[in-house]
Amino acid sequence: MIELQKIMKIDRVTKHFGGLIAVNSVSFEILKGELLALIGPNGAGKTTLFNLITGVFKPSIGKIFFDGKEISGKRTSQIARMGIGRTFQIVRPFGKMTVLENVLVPLGKSFYTNLSVFSHSPRENSSISKAMELLKDAYLDDEFDKMASYLPIGMQRRLEIARALALEPKLLLLDEPAAGLNEKESMQLKEYIEKINSNGISILLIEHDMKFVMNIAKRIVVLDHGSKIAEGVPSEVASNPQVIEAYLGRKHKKGDKNA
Amino acid sequence: MGYLMTLGIFASIYTILAISLNILTGYAGQVSLGHAALFGIGAYVSAALTVNLGFNYWTALPLSILITALVGALLGLPSLRVHSDFLVLVTIGINFVVVALFKYTPFFGGPYGLLGIPRPSLFGESMNTFEYFLYAVGWATFTILFVYWMSKKYIRVAFEAIKEDEEAAEAMTISVARFKIYAFTISAAFAGLAGNLWAHYMGVIFPGNFSFSKSIEIMTMIVLGGIGTIRGAVLGAVLLIFLPEYLRFVSDYRMLIYGLIIVFTMIFIPSGLLGDRSITWKWTRIFKKGDRVAKNNEN
Amino acid sequence: MEFWQNSINVLVLGSIYVLIAVGLSMIYGILRVLHIAHAGIYTLGAFLSLSIMEVTGNFWIALILSAIISGFLGALMYRYVYKFVLKEERIVPLIVSVGLFITMQDLYRIIYGPYKYPFSISIPIPYIRAGNFYISPLQMLILIITGIILIGLYFVLNKTRIGVGLKACANDSQMAAAVGVNTKLTIALAFFMGSALAAVAGTLVGVYDNSVYPTMGSTVSYKAFVVVVLGGFGSLKGSVIAGFLLAAAEVFLVAWKGFFLPRDAIGFLVMILFLIFLPNGLFGRKER
Numbered sequence: 001m002i003e004l005q006k007i008m009k010i011d012r013v014t015k016h017f018g019g020l021i022a023v024n025s026v027s028f029e030i031l032k033g034e035l036l037a038l039i040g041p042n043g044a045g046k047t048t049l050f051n052l053i054t055g056v057f058k059p060s061i062g063k064i065f066f067d068g069k070e071i072s073g074k075r076t077s078q079i080a081r082m083g084i085g086r087t088f089q090i091v092r093p094f095g096k097m098t099v100l101e102n103v104l105v106p107l108g109k110s111f112y113t114n115l116s117v118f119s120h121s122p123r124e125n126s127s128i129s130k131a132m133e134l135l136k137d138a139y140l141d142d143e144f145d146k147m148a149s150y151l152p153i154g155m156q157r158r159l160e161i162a163r164a165l166a167l168e169p170k171l172l173l174l175d176e177p178a179a180g181l182n183e184k185e186s187m188q189l190k191e192y193i194e195k196i197n198s199n200g201i202s203i204l205l206i207e208h209d210m211k212f213v214m215n216i217a218k219r220i221v222v223l224d225h226g227s228k229i230a231e232g233v234p235s236e237v238a239s240n241p242q243v244i245e246a247y248l249g250r251k252h253k254k255g256d257k258n259a
Numbered sequence: 260m261g262y263l264m265t266l267g268i269f270a271s272i273y274t275i276l277a278i279s280l281n282i283l284t285g286y287a288g289q290v291s292l293g294h295a296a297l298f299g300i301g302a303y304v305s306a307a308l309t310v311n312l313g314f315n316y317w318t319a320l321p322l323s324i325l326i327t328a329l330v331g332a333l334l335g336l337p338s339l340r341v342h343s344d345f346l347v348l349v350t351i352g353i354n355f356v357v358v359a360l361f362k363y364t365p366f367f368g369g370p371y372g373l374l375g376i377p378r379p380s381l382f383g384e385s386m387n388t389f390e391y392f393l394y395a396v397g398w399a400t401f402t403i404l405f406v407y408w409m410s411k412k413y414i415r416v417a418f419e420a421i422k423e424d425e426e427a428a429e430a431m432t433i434s435v436a437r438f439k440i441y442a443f444t445i446s447a448a449f450a451g452l453a454g455n456l457w458a459h460y461m462g463v464i465f466p467g468n469f470s471f472s473k474s475i476e477i478m479t480m481i482v483l484g485g486i487g488t489i490r491g492a493v494l495g496a497v498l499l500i501f502l503p504e505y506l507r508f509v510s511d512y513r514m515l516i517y518g519l520i521i522v523f524t525m526i527f528i529p530s531g532l533l534g535d536r537s538i539t540w541k542w543t544r545i546f547k548k549g550d551r552v553a554k555n556n557e558n
Numbered sequence: 559m560e561f562w563q564n565s566i567n568v569l570v571l572g573s574i575y576v577l578i579a580v581g582l583s584m585i586y587g588i589l590r591v592l593h594i595a596h597a598g599i600y601t602l603g604a605f606l607s608l609s610i611m612e613v614t615g616n617f618w619i620a621l622i623l624s625a626i627i628s629g630f631l632g633a634l635m636y637r638y639v640y641k642f643v644l645k646e647e648r649i650v651p652l653i654v655s656v657g658l659f660i661t662m663q664d665l666y667r668i669i670y671g672p673y674k675y676p677f678s679i680s681i682p683i684p685y686i687r688a689g690n691f692y693i694s695p696l697q698m699l700i701l702i703i704t705g706i707i708l709i710g711l712y713f714v715l716n717k718t719r720i721g722v723g724l725k726a727c728a729n730d731s732q733m734a735a736a737v738g739v740n741t742k743l744t745i746a747l748a749f750f751m752g753s754a755l756a757a758v759a760g761t762l763v764g765v766y767d768n769s770v771y772p773t774m775g776s777t778v779s780y781k782a783f784v785v786v787v788l789g790g791f792g793s794l795k796g797s798v799i800a801g802f803l804l805a806a807a808e809v810f811l812v813a814w815k816g817f818f819l820p821r822d823a824i825g826f827l828v829m830i831l832f833l834i835f836l837p838n839g840l841f842g843r844k845e846r
Binding site: 116118123 | 409411412413414416417419420423424426427428429430431432433434435437438
Binding site: 290292337340341343344345347348349351352353355356359360362363471472475478482511512513514515517518519520521522525526529 | 592639642643646647648649650652653654656657658659660661662663664665667668776777780783784787820822823826827829830833834835837
């Protein structure tokens with residue numbers, strides 16, 4: 001019955017771009033209800049892996065399974081429909097829509113594949129009350145009629161997450177959600193993510209900010225130069241010499257360059 | 260009076276055209292400067308069906324709409340690979356190629372066009388100008404109502420999403436490819452309808468009727484009225500049909516004025532006269548805000 | 559024999575395409591704007607040359623003055639029109655450019671009327687003839703002027719500070735500004751040079767066809783984009799090669815009588831196919 005506990009399985013996935021190997025035979029699993037973090041220095045291949053999972057790229061070698069079904073090679077919209085919600089590294093709410101409209105978009109999920117898209121309206125009460133509920137969980141219900149692009153970045157992040165949750169995903173992929181947030185916004189976000197996770201939604205979190213990850217993740221996978229170099233609970237990973245070498249060492253060098 | 264009827268018919272046809280371009284450009288964000296090609300396909304298909312193949316108008320009407328819609332879907336395929344300004348280049352190219360095809364295909368009459376396109380008949384008698392005017396206005400009204408109804412449904416949400424951000428739309432389970440093709444097909448269907456109405460009113464069509472400058476004319480209408488709104492498309496079409504007739508100098512300098520309208524609207528009032536964030540609404544909003552301030556002071 | 563004659567036609571037609579497309583490609587390389595109004599400048603160049611020649615009687619003065627005036631107008635177009643819309647979505651400058659183009663075209667019609675003006679000159683170049691094969695003086699003129707311009711352009715772009723500035727701006731205009739390139743001046747210069755070349759092309763076509771008329775830029779404007787697309791956006795070398803390739807394709811396909819489409823449609827068909835299947839052109843750098 002162990003099979004059933006996995007929500008996602010990444011099986012020896014490799015991605016080349018020309019001669020460059022961005023992701024090199026990476027394997028790991030995400031368990032149901034788990035909050036797994038994927039970390040690594042810049043250019044480690046995190047975002048490429050993310051794009052492989054969401055169907056933006058197709059793996060050169062290897063397979064990705066979600067909920068027991070292979071998803072590698074499927075289109076992004078199909079993968080999203082199967083139950084994977086995502087956010088973007090650089091926030092991408094629909095800027096010219098209001099906050100409420102942003103959340104109404106995914107609520108049309110069941111109409112976008114057939115002609116009922118012509119007959120159902122986003123203005124039905126049931127959709128709006130559902131959207132408002134999601135906004136309330138994201139502490140955004142007061143802003144529902146504001147244009148999304150006018151919100152401060154912390155709110156835009158939460159809006160993006162709320163929008164992804166409206167798909168009722170089984171797995172939520174968060175791409176550096178804490179980037180660019182201040183201390184307070186970061187705390188609010190952490191609370192929000194933990195709440196989502198406690199509702200049984202598995203989360204894969206890509207993060208650059210080590211501190212944020214150590215606080216929130218139950219388990220961590222570390223990538224460097226496209227390969228997995230460590231996997232384990234935060235305390236294990238933090239004391240792994242290879243991780244310190246790759247991650248902190250490189251970070252130090254990067255600091256030098258900036259100075 | 261007959262002249263006014265004719266203008267009314269033109270205004271109706273251009274209203275349909277402007278709304279159809281608005282579905283594609285205003286709703287789904289796919290800018291086309293080759294819309295006259297679809298207009299032409301509708302006109303030529305219907306004319307060829309009735310003149311060359313002896314079809315009855317009422318059979319040719321649905322066929323011309325259907326065929327234009329299918330061609331539209333086909334012409335939408337490039338939009339799956341080509342984006343923004345490059346897509347515009349493709350649409351311009353398509354316009355030139357389609358006109359060249361009309362011009363060089365004997366079946367379509369070559370450079371001399373097709374003549375003797377019949378007016379539709381009602382109860383065995385062909386429509387007079389007044390009846391045709393009502394007929395055209397009827398179709399324009401239908402178009403407005405249909406698109407208004409559509410704009411309240413999820414299809415509009417999907418269009419809006421792919422217009423704003425294709426990648427985010429995909430993440431929201433919206434298949435960008437599917438909805439781009441929808442936009443091209445629906446838009447082409449209405450352009451085909453407009454072409455049909457044009458051909459059977461004029462009785463004669465030439466390749467030159469559907470040239471690139473016609474595409475610019477249609478684009479000017481929606482730019483002026485306000486991209487993305489039905490009211491803007493209607494206003495733009497009606498203004499650009501009636502103004503040249505009543506202001507003599509406008510008709511002499513038609514293209515000059517279209518050009519200037521495009522340049523100045525784009526630079527100074529990018530939302531057009533009646534667009535969602537246009538100056539017209541800003542002015543009214545200033546008044547409203549004034550009211551609110553007054554109310555707050557009372558409290 | 560016919561082959562050699564056609565080859566000369568290819569060189570002449572290709573020269574014209576190259577002269578127009580180089581400016582477009584340069585402007586696209588720096589601003590990422592599809593400058594359709596370029597063809598308005600092309601027509602302007604022809605009319606200016608015609609008018610100046612009527613006054614001065616000297617073709618060379620007319621050609622050079624027309625190129626300089628057109629160049630300035632191009633630079634002004636950047637300064638007073640494009641600059642306002644560059645920050646908008648990329649589609650906006652394009653539509654503005656189309657608006658500008660039809661405005662200019664109609665202005666010429668209003669000023670000069672919808673007529674074809676003859677534009678004949680006599681130049682001291684001998685008729686070259688060998689059997690059925692010949693090069694007319696006007697063809698020679700076009701080849702010589704294009705040759706001089708291309709060599710000059712190569713020199714300016716590769717051996718002078720102007721060229722360095724242009725390249726820097728095309729790579730990354732913010733970076734260029736940071737290292738002390740006057741980007742505004744450089745962009746204006748690109749518009750100046752490109753527009754001057756377009757004016758020369760317009761003049762040469764006017765002389766070659768012995769007619770100048772308001773709508774002479776209509777097909778050319780879009781045809782030039784075919785060249786730019788084929789050559790790869792922003793690649794000048796690509797534009798030069800593509801200009802001659804397009805000319806060759808057109809001339810030989812038309813010579814081969816079986817082809818069902820007119821000459822102009824061939825170009826557009828090629829462009830559409832390239833944009834869809836080879837969006838980086840034959841020689842373009844990869845983008846995105």
